[in-house]
Each structure stands twice: as C-alpha cells, then as structure tokens.
Amino acid sequence: MLPFLAILVIAASFLSVFLVWKRFELLIAGQAAAASAIVVGIVSMSCPMFQWIWAYLGVVSFGLLTVSIVRYCLTREGQPNHAGLSSYIATLEVQFCIPIRVIDTQRIRAFAHRRAAYLSVGLLERLDKDEVTAVVAHEAYHVKHSPSKLVSSLAALSSLTFVPYNDEHLADQYAADIAGKDTLARALRKLEIAGGEQRIEDLVTSG
Amino acid sequence: MVKLERISLRNEGLKKFFSPNEVRILGLLWEKERVTSGQIQKQCGDLSLACIAGTLDRLVKSGFVNRTLDASESRVRYLYAPTCTQQELGTKISEQVVDCLVDTFGTAVVSSIGRFRR
The missing domain is CATH 1.10.10.10 (Winged helix-like DNA-binding domain superfamily/Winged helix DNA-binding domain)
Structure with a gap:
C-alpha cells in the first residue's frame, strides 16, 4: 500500500512542476540523474527492487532539509526595518506593495523569499536610489509570481528545488519597464553578478 | 577574542x-x-x-x-x-595567550615572564 501512495505523491509532484513551470526537459534530466544513481546503488547492493522508492524518498527528504537550512541561514538576519532606514524602506514598500527586510551585512545581497524582498545594507550603500528601485522591482516580480507554498513543496518533492523556478529574464523585463533599461543595466554592472553581462545583453536585444 | x-x-x-x-x-x-x-x-x-x-x-x-x-x-x-586601540588589543591578546600557557605549564611560565621585570 505505502509504495503505491509514494508513487502517487511523486506523480503529483511531477505534474505540478510541469503545469506550473513548463520546464519539462529540466524535470526529466534531474529525475533521470537521480533515478540512475539510485538504480546503480540498488543493483550494486543487490536489494529487493521495491526499495528504490524508499531510496528515492530518502534523497528527496535530504534535499528538502538542505534547502530549508540554506533558506533559514539566508533569511535569519533579515530585519523588518533598520533604525534610520525606515522611511526610505517604507517608500519602496508602498511603491511595490511588498514587505522589505534589510540584512545587516556589508556584502551585496538581494533576493526574494516567502513574499518578501531582502536587501543588504552593502547593496543600499553601493547603488544609487533609482538603481535600488530597479532591484526592488526585479525582486517584487519574483515575490508576486512566486508559486504558493503547496506547489513549491511539491516541486521540492520532485527534487527540482535547485533549478531557478522563475524566469530571471521576465523579472528583468518588469524591472526595466518600471525603472528604465539603463538604470537596471547600471545596477547589474555594479552588483557584479555572475552572468550579469548576459542579462544586460538580453535586455538590450529584447527591444 | x-x-x-x-x-x-x-x-x-x-x-x-x-x-x-x-x-x-x-x-x-x-x-x-x-x-x-x-x-x-x-x-x-x-x-x-x-x-x-x-x-x-x-x-x-x-x-x-x-x-x-x-x-x-x-x-x-x-x-x-x-x-579598541592597538595597545588595548596587545593587552587583550597577551592575557589570553598567557592564561593558556599558565594552564598548560603552571609556574614555569611565571618565572619565564619574570625575566622581563627588570
């Protein structure tokens, strides 16, 4: 009975990922890699065949645990508001209708997590105000288009959590519409993100 | 520390x-x-x-x-x-290191440091 239930859950998670993100090729590739690793393991250990389901669930729960620990570590230092910054942050919160948390670090960080945008003080220090607006717009797109908790848990079950779900390109487009292409390009250059030049090029060529 | x-x-x-x-x-x-x-x-x-x-x-x-x-x-x-100033940092680190040495070697450390008291 239990193995069939597990198969049902896995099938549901596959389907949800396919319906939500339409990234079928990534799904297949990830699952094929995980499945072949498990099959090789089981054959080499000569276990009964049904054990692959338990092995699969083990891999998935390990993935879930890792992801939640990473997320906890990233967001732990996010403060609802920083003394002296509240009015500046509040203006941005009102403009984009999302909560913004400030991370107490000199490092440059910006990401969206659980319906809130996170910015580090290092980022606020390095960027001009219009560039900060572009970054917040980009993160606001992620917040507004992030899947519900149920769907993201199902996606985690099909061990796809390390694939970026949301299209960075669409978020860049949205930010460029609000803050202007040049501003966003300047922000991307200053942040020195990996793949930043490619994203600037995409912005320019998309017309 | x-x-x-x-x-x-x-x-x-x-x-x-x-x-x-x-x-x-x-x-x-x-x-x-x-x-x-x-x-x-x-x-x-x-x-x-x-x-x-x-x-x-x-x-x-x-x-x-x-x-x-x-x-x-x-x-x-x-x-x-x-x-802290450079001087205060020196004091802090010395205390920490001497504490550690005394823990390990006891009175030998005290007599060794006594050399500098002249």
Missing part, C-alpha cells in the same frame, strides 16, 4: 593573529576613525569589494570592529571604527 587555533607564530607582526587582509583593514581603521567601505576600497585598491565586505563582516562579528548605520545626506552607509 582572538581564536587560539588561528594563531600561527611563524607569521610576521599582527599576521600571527589575523589574516593579511584583516591586518590591512585594522591598520587603516586605527589611522583614522570612522571610515566607510568606499574609503577602505580606495586605500586597498588591489582588493575586490566582495573581499573587503567579507573581511569587514568577519571583523564586526568577532568584535574587533564596530559599525554604525549612517542614513544622513540621503545616502545609506556603514561607518566603521575599531573597538
């Missing part, structure tokens, strides 16, 4: 207790108090911003450097200042 496992007696000067980047940044902070990360980057032109940011975060976390948020003049920035 200097981490005892990080002390390497073979290095020169303060590098016995800190990484080379930490020594450079601490030196700058002792020279002029209340420095921004931008000023530090200007002085250490060969270090990347990410490297400086990481080192500053580490120094703040270990308590050698203090930072305050300055949101005046329509710019957000951190102002960095050392928590």
